[in-house]
Amino acid sequence: MKFTKDWLNDHLKTKKSEQQIIEKLNGIGLEVEKVEPIKNELSDFIVAKIIKTNKHPNADRLKLCDVDIGGKATIKVVCGAPNAQDGLVTIYAPPGSIIPKNGMKLEVSKIRGETSYGMLCSESELKLSNESEGIIELSKKFNHSIGKQYFKNKNNSNVIELSITPNRPDCLGIRGIARDLFASGYGELKEIKDIKFKKTLKHYLKVKIEKNKNQACSIFGSCLIKNIKNKESPSWLKERILALGLRPISAVVDITNYVMFDLNRPLHAYDLDKIKNSITIRNSKNGEILKALDNKTYTLKENMCVIADDEGPLGLGGIIGGIRSGTELDTKNVLIESAYFDPGITRKTAKLLEINSDAKFRFERGIDPQSVKDGLLMAVKLIVEICGGEVSNFDIQETIKYKKKIIKFDPKLVSKTIGIDVKEKNITNILNKLGFETKKKNKIIEIKIPLWRPDIYGEIDLVEEIIRILGFEKVKSIEPEKVRTKPTLNFYQKHFHLAQRSVASKGYYETITWSFSDERFNDKFKEDFETIRIINPISSELGVLRNSLYPNLIYYMEKNLNRGFGDQSLFEIGPVFTGNKPGDQITVVCGIKKKLYDEEDFKREDHLDVFEIKKDLIQTLVELGIDKNEILVEDKSPSYYHPGISGSILSKDGKYLFGYFGQIHPKITLESYGFEIFLENLVNFKNHNKKNKESLILSDYQKSNRDFAFLVNKDTKSQLLVDAIKTIDKSLIKNIKIFDVYEGKNIPSDKKSIAIKVTIQSDTKTLDENDLSEVSNRIIKSVEEQTGAKLRS
Amino acid sequence: MSEFEKNISEYKEKINNSKDLKELLSISSEIFGKNGIINLEFKKMSSLSADEKKIFAANINKAKKELSDIYKEKNSEILDKDIIEKIKKEKIDITLPEKEFKIGKVHPVSQVIDEISCIFSEIGFSVEEGPDVENEYNNFTALNTPENHPAKDMHDTFYLDKDMKTLLRTHTSPVQVRTMIKGKPPFKIIAPGRTYRSDSDQTHTPMFHQLEGLHIDKDINMGHLKGCLNYFIKEFFEVDKIKMRFRPSHFPFTEPSAEVDIGYRLENNKIIIGEGDKWLEILGCGMVHPNVLKNCKVDPSKFQGFAFGIGIDRLAMLKYGINDLRSFFECDYRWLNYYGFDPLDVPTNYRGLSR
DSSP: OEEEHHHHTTTEEOOOOHHHHHHHHHHTTOEEEEEEEOOOTTTTOEEEEEEEEEEOTTOTTOEEEEEEOSSSSOEEEEEOOTTOOTTOEEEEEOTTOEETTTTEEOOOEEETTEEEOSEEOOTTTTTSOSOOSSOOOOOGGGGGGTTSBSSOOSSOOEEEEEEOOTTOGGGGSHHHHHHHHHHTTSSEEOOOOOOOOOEEEOOOSEEEEOOOTTOOEEEEEEEEEESOOOOOOOHHHHHHHHHTTOOOOOHHHHHHHHHHHHHSOOOEEEEGGGSOSEEEEEEOOTTOEEEBTTSOEEEOOTTOEEEEETTEEEEETTTEEBSTTOOOTTOOOEEEEEEEEOHHHHHHHHHHHTOOOHHHHHHTTOOOTTHHHHHHHHHHHHHHHHHOOEEEOOEEEESSOOOOOEEEEOTHHHHHHHSSOOOHHHHHHHHHHTTOEEEEETTEEEEEOOTTOTTOOSHHHHHHHHHHHHOGGGSOOOOOOOOOSSOSSOHHHHHHHHHHHHHHTTTOEEOOOOSEEOHHHHGGGOTTSOOEEOSSOSSGGGOEEOSOSHHHHHHHHHHHHHTTOOEEEEEEEEEEEOSSSTTOEEEEEEEEEEEOOOTTSOOOOOOOOHHHHHHHHHHHHHHTTOOGGGEEEESOOOTTEEEEEEEEEEETTSOOEEEEEEEEOTTTSSSEEEEEEEHHHHHHHHHHSOOOOOOOOOOOSOOEEEEEEEEEETTOOHHHHHHHHHTTOTTTEEEEEEEEEEOSTTSOTTEEEEEEEEEEOOSSSOOOHHHHHHHHHHHHHHHHHHHOOEEOO | OOHHHHHHHHHHHHHHHOOSHHHHHHHHHHHHSTTSHHHHHHHGGGGSOHHHHHHHHHHHHHHHHHHHHHHHHHHHHHHHHHHHHHHHTOOOOTTSOOOOOOOOBBOHHHHHHHHHHHHHHHTTOEEOOOOSEEEHHHHTGGGTOOTTOGGGGGSOOOBSSTTSOEEEOSSSTHHHHHHHHHSOSOEEEEEEEEEEOSOOBTTBOSEEEEEEEEEEESSOOHHHHHHHHHHHHHHHHTOSOOOEEEEEEEETTEEEEEEEEEEEEEETTEEEETSSSEEEEEEEEEEEOHHHHHHTTOOTTTOEEEEEEEEHHHHHHHHHTOOOGGGGGSOOHHHHHHHOBOTTOOOBTTTBSOO
8 A cells, every 4th residue: 555645734734744654654553565656657767878889780770788777787778869878878768667758668679679778858859939940969977877766756755555354444545544543543534524516416327236156246336427527636746646656547536546545445437328228236147248448358257346337348347347338538438436345256257257447456355335436426426526427326225234333441441451551541542533433322332333453353352453543562571470380392202302412412414395296206105195286386396395305305405416515415304205195204214324425535344235224213213212223123114215225213012113214215316314203203202211310230240252153044033133133132132242243254145144142141140161161052052943043053 | 709799790781881671681681581680699598508599699689679770771771772763764745744534514504493493492492394295284284274275376386286185395384283283381492394385486496495383372462472482583683782673564464574684784795693674574373363273173262372384495694695596505625614514513502502
């Protein structure tokens, strides 16, 4: 919503400056978004300098000029003036500007095959003189103004642009803004003078609001004006229309716009001679067609509100008019419409047809139904003043009588909500100034809500009005108490927090990537999950909710690779989506690692293999409170891992899947390793397996190491051997370490040798040779029986 | 002087003259070994009487101790000499690079979430969460956003179905609804999380982070809201003074509603919070609308309170001088390294939020 101080003065008598008003508006909830100099018809014309003139390749009399208009680069303009030469300072008209001499709108055009971006002007084109021979030559002093407006604003005032929240349609009119300022003590609201004029004509056109289901229109007021002389608007009106950022069209159209912005009262002007017989406001039929004033053709669906004559739709009620009945400069007779359309229905129709207009913007927010007559009066008065003509009586069709809502208001609610006492007199004073009528009834105030405030539903809305006008600075700040009755983080959140920092402490950089992903890439990781599509994605690359953290991580890892980072570890902790219902999501910690070295890099020993990623995963699990002896490692993993170099980690009983790890399938990306941890599974496991730390027993008796080498089948998992040893006697077997796996010479080709060091120690005595060999024999027996291994001799 | 005594003094000399460990070792076995002079001397004792034995043995032991002391001394002397010799050859270029220590980084958004949690923890808020996919009811209807109302246009929503019933939450406010429906007042929560709007340009990303705050009790009024936010902003920016301005605004779920600006000034293109005459909008807040309370089965005649919503990414940008919102999600290794935090740098209230 734009306005000028000058225009505001029509409604508000105030001594406050523009700056004071701007500050106050911010303070009462009418946010000032922009303040900029008023634009007029001549603002577009700027001082420019011809840097170089070149010969036009296809026309001897034309020149192709490089022109400096104050931007970074020069632009090309074709010019036929004989005086166009290098270094000349002149006036430039950009595409979109309107040339005062002929009212033509400039466009980017090709002149004899060369594109010209705008034009250099002569004095006659700018109506400065009759001189049309050659372009304007400005004096040297303009050298400092290249790129600036040539025509200065006379009154030096600004256009103030407000960002009006959707609950305040009343402030989409300057009257409403003035009323809010008045309530805040910024001047006096001027009365609107009674408008009277002679109605010499009879309104002879039949107007009817049809009874339809969900009829959007409930009031339709109209007036005929005959024998007008439509013309260009007078300069005061043009200036105001330009200040709004609109283009002046003709007096009739400009006046309807003027009234809309002045009183927040949208109107529409029809060429009366183009209306066939009568006007009916009715629901549309499927397939009806409207050629609208935005030069687009709309095919209507059922039940959209149309203003129609006997031939068909003339316009969409409250949204946009049609070309068929539009007014032109030569229009003689007009019908002015001032109506009320239901916000919700209007919005729905406009959304379906994707139309945005100033009228729709207002009707969907809620217009004062009682302003129908005021709008007609003001518009008719202005039209008659400017264009002459004879006026008919007003025809007002009304199917609903709108009455002011009454709210019973307990003034105590004000202090209860905002924490400070406000005197009742103060409360009623503010409300009255805002247009609310108040009546005291015992301890309650009965409040009548003006119809221009559709946002006021209940008591709390009135509290807001009061504090808004009083100012939030009146609220006294209360120091928060430093008391905690509940833990800040719950059990799961603690694990989230710990997992994040645990992985980061292992060399991984935390990333945050989109929750969406590219469907084609996501497909490689989705396994059995369904594809969850976004109906209206920002782009097809972000079209589905991710079923894994890998697709985005790998995408960005490869981007970093292209930036020259061969050695990188990234991770993310965040949601993975398993379905399209709320709650169909799990939290995954996913890390990915790659090491590509430059050849001249120092010789490294930290060669990357699957056991490094396994180390990172297991150590993270340990830090999250999972004991190494609580886990089971299996060689099953999803298809996006290398089938031979990957695995999963579960709880010992196989019930809880903690994570996957391994090399990413080389079909997807090369030489990269990754892991995933399923946080909810881990937390659930811990919830079901609460354990107390046993007290520590340190044995001082002698410990002994015994080495064993077993011959096993090639596909035997070494874990099996370790498990077989562990089961013998927990109190004696203190440590088991695989120190060599060997295949090749002296070993049958289908076998491998696994060498294990076992540390044996008793908590109660020093073991003698007999004890030790007894334990050793049990170890050998257990391993041979459980794994089919043979001790190598 | 007996033969033995003579031997002893010879060996003393030998030990003292030995040049290296090898020589010393062979001398030592000549003295202390199985057939060394000490043992041989002991063997002579068998023919002596008990009294004589006592004196004889004492003499041997005395000699043994003397030899052993000299031996130890010499041994360490030789060892020290060897080490010194060895060290002389071990001079290296200490300016060569150290071995790489790999510590990762925590994303600034995560760090800021932890900082925020730490601050609110002090004044008794606990952390709640909600799903990223929400239903239309929790995201809009329960929050008093009417159907077919332009207020909905403020949120460019991503939908998951044609009927527009499931969507990606456009704000963290549905966590308010979930928290209130499943529990009983009082409520005192914050809820950080991912939020989504179909908007993408210089200053908007389709995904961003918000922090929701909710405090409902018997008599929580706007004074508490002001105090709470004032405390938070001061603690977060780690400054003693803060300039704050509440501007009335409109959100369907709060009434009265306000937007909060903080005062700042620019110094060498850097934002200095807490002084100056420029204003920066940083959050929206208000008293929870009675309709929202009703929708969440809380009696508005008995309970009232405030809610607020803050852009977490924006807070991170302001506090840590990050200019481009989009860079948060581009995972550039250099950016992560530069703006990321050491994982050991956990914000705590006893040590302080940042280093």
